[in-house]
Amino acid sequence: MKQFSKEQIDAVRNYFRGQDFSEMTTELNGKKLSYFVLPKTLEPNVPDFACKMSEGTLDSHLLGISSNVNEEFRPHAMSLIYMATQQSEQDYHRRYLEALERELSVVPDYLQQGYILPGQTFFENPMGYFPSHPDDFIEGDLGEIRESFMRLDEML
Numbered sequence: 001m002k003q004f005s006k007e008q009i010d011a012v013r014n015y016f017r018g019q020d021f022s023e024m025t026t027e028l029n030g031k032k033l034s035y036f037v038l039p040k041t042l043e044p045n046v047p048d049f050a051c052k053m054s055e056g057t058l059d060s061h062l063l064g065i066s067s068n069v070n071e072e073f074r075p076h077a078m079s080l081i082y083m084a085t086q087q088s089e090q091d092y093h094r095r096y097l098e099a100l101e102r103e104l105s106v107v108p109d110y111l112q113q114g115y116i117l118p119g120q121t122f123f124e125n126p127m128g129y130f131p132s133h134p135d136d137f138i139e140g141d142l143g144e145i146r147e148s149f150m151r152l153d154e155m156l
Contacts, residue, residue, distance in 0.1 A: 016062075021039070037064070083103070
């Protein structure tokens, strides 16, 4: 994913807080992970969306997810995006797919079946968005998203 400066990340975080967007927390491997629940109006062309801003370190990042995403699924989706974007350069290829596999291994059994179809849509949406917003992504992102979509399709 595209890298941002700490100042850019802080400015967006302050904007989200100034708009009173809900800030939630989840836990990933014993670490607290916060994310914002964002109104659909921020990205009306993508039904269920997520955003991640990072400067490439574990310390400075910002996560957000559409309020349209099922409330029970949000923490899992945010964990997936966080895990996928924290891979080192040599692990870059297949990072989303590997994070998806790890995520699915911790999604509770009672959520598994209901999680897969919306998850597939969650990965399908960016495939239409990426080509018209090439400056927002780096080479390889679209292929990674497509691989994850296909993996969920196999599971159905």
